[in-house]
Amino acid sequence: xxxxxxxxxxxxxYGKVVAVNNVSLGIDRGETKVIFGPSGSGKSTLLRCLGxxxxxxxxxxxxxxxxxxxxxxxxxxLRARIGFVFQDPSLFRHLTAIGNVMLGLKHVLGLSDNxxxxxxxxxxKLVRMEDWANYYPSQLSGGQQQRVGIARAIxxxxxxxxxxEPTAALDVELKWEVITVMKDLAERGxxxxxxxxxxRFAREVADEMIFMDQGQIIEIGSPDHFFTSPNTERAxxxxxKILG
Amino acid sequence: xxxxxxxxxxxxxGFLITVEVTLIxxxxxxxxxxxxxxxxxxxxxxxxxxxxxxxEFFRGSPLIVQLFIFYFTVPYITGLRMDVMMTxxxxxxxNSGAYQKGYLKGAMEAVFKDQLMAxxxxxxxxxxxxxxxxxxxxxxxxxxxxxxxxASMGKSTTALIVIGVREFLNTGISITAQTFRPLETYAFIxxxxxxxxxxxxxxxDMLYNRIKIPGLEPVI
Numbered sequence: 405x406x407x408x409x410x411x412x413x414x415x416x417x418y419g420k421v422v423a424v425n426n427v428s429l430g431i432d433r434g435e436t437k438v439i440f441g442p443s444g445s446g447k448s449t450l451l452r453c454l455g456x457x458x459x460x461x462x463x464x465x466x467x468x469x470x471x472x473x474x475x476x477x478x479x480x481x482l483r484a485r486i487g488f489v490f491q492d493p494s495l496f497r498h499l500t501a502i503g504n505v506m507l508g509l510k511h512v513l514g515l516s517d518n519x520x521x522x523x524x525x526x527x528x529k530l531v532r533m534e535d536w537a538n539y540y541p542s543q544l545s546g547g548q549q550q551r552v553g554i555a556r557a558i559x560x561x562x563x564x565x566x567x568x569e570p571t572a573a574l575d576v577e578l579k580w581e582v583i584t585v586m587k588d589l590a591e592r593g594x595x596x597x598x599x600x601x602x603x604r605f606a607r608e609v610a611d612e613m614i615f616m617d618q619g620q621i622i623e624i625g626s627p628d629h630f631f632t633s634p635n636t637e638r639a640x641x642x643x644x645k646i647l648g
Numbered sequence: 649x650x651x652x653x654x655x656x657x658x659x660x661x662g663f664l665i666t667v668e669v670t671l672i673x674x675x676x677x678x679x680x681x682x683x684x685x686x687x688x689x690x691x692x693x694x695x696x697x698x699x700x701x702x703x704e705f706f707r708g709s710p711l712i713v714q715l716f717i718f719y720f721t722v723p724y725i726t727g728l729r730m731d732v733m734m735t736x737x738x739x740x741x742x743n744s745g746a747y748q749k750g751y752l753k754g755a756m757e758a759v760f761k762d763q764l765m766a767x768x769x770x771x772x773x774x775x776x777x778x779x780x781x782x783x784x785x786x787x788x789x790x791x792x793x794x795x796x797x798x799a800s801m802g803k804s805t806t807a808l809i810v811i812g813v814r815e816f817l818n819t820g821i822s823i824t825a826q827t828f829r830p831l832e833t834y835a836f837i838x839x840x841x842x843x844x845x846x847x848x849x850x851x852x853d854m855l856y857n858r859i860k861i862p863g864l865e866p867v868i
Contacts, residue, residue, distance in 0.1 A: 482771075
């Protein structure tokens with residue numbers, strides 16, 4: 405399989421805090437990987453580095469085999485090929501749902517207004533938000549906003565989509581709206597790297613799960629592995645805590 | 649008050665000059681205000697210092713003093729003399745820009761960091777983020793505060809009398825000097841100012857109501 409996005413020995417330091425410490429991982433085309441671990445374990449920082457939103461302190465990031473920073477590629481062009489869904493939906497408040505999805509299509513991919521509108525509508529349909537296309541963010545629930553955020557990311561036809569705890573700020577009912585959409589995307593073969601605490605989602609769709617703690621990858625394995633017999637004490641404790 | 653009809657062209661001319669310097673001053677001030685706000689939020693240390701010196705000078709000194717500086721001192725130092733209208737517009741624009749920077753900075757900072765990050769993640773270059781994400785939201789948020797600026801600038805144009813601009817009040821003074829009827833003349837001038845400024849505020853109110861977006865209310 406082709407590895408789309410990869411990091412090697414990635415370290416990110418803020419002042420004296422080592423948020424991510426010497427992490428290497430890759431995501432292949434069509435794969436769904438789930439990163440999980442306690443809060444502050446470095447999941448979000450790792451994702452932001454992989455999404456080219458933060459520059460690592462050390463290590464390399466490869467996109468389709470090319471070292472992103474060494475090759476001095478246009479980062480904006482690369483970012484357009486990596487979808488990113490944030491914990492907070494971060495919708496543009498002056499634009500409707502469809503306006504939010506159209507922005508990148510028009511001003512990054514250069515599509516015409518009609519073409520962008522058609523594509524944005526398709527993406528909204530995929531997340532079941534087409535009936536809310538003309539509503540402003542403040543008129544939508546948290547779950548609906550998050551689904552628009554997902555539509556905004558996938559409308560760009562990215563090669564990989566990174567999800568940074570997209571359900572963390574939602575209540576139980578709204579969480580499932582978003583998780584259902586993510587499951588649909590995984591079933592359609594979207595390449596996804598998801599940081600989440602939703603282990604039921606991970607069990608159903610993940611090809612591989614990655615347990616992180618204190619900025620490091622502690623253990624990697626299949627969902628069955630983690631749900632039945634994780635190797636490390638830390639992973640065992642965390643699974644027990646999450647699953648009650 | 650009918651005697652003022654004899655001076656109607658004179659009055660209309662003076663009023664149009666007042667409107668012209670106000671609108672151009674505030675318009676150019678808006679551009680300066682946006683640039684200064686961007687410089688203050690996103691610029692480096694030197695740009696921030698330049699912006700702050702500019703803002704503090706124009707907010708911290710009287711408009712009349714600024715007019716004297718640009719009419720007398722700047723030509724004396726540089727050897728370049730501008731006509732009174734140019735001096736008036738330049739001074740008003742710089743003065744207004746300093747105040748508008750404050751409103752705009754607050755409004756731009758209201759466009760939260762998470763939206764900027766979302767825009768970056770889509771691959772938008774910084775200038776497009778300002779153009780399509782920051783500025784459209786900031787301008788909507790700033791309109792109510794901006795109304796005050798327009799009203800204040802409209803009234804401040806009376807200070808232009810000190811460098812001899814033939815604006816509306818100056819026209820009234822000339823008429824009074826000729827007719828010795830200050831009561832009616834200044835009453836008329838006051839009524840016209842009131843109607844003009846009130847109409848501008850109403851128009852901005854209507855514009856705000858027309859373009860306002862749910863959930864994007866002013867925070868300043």
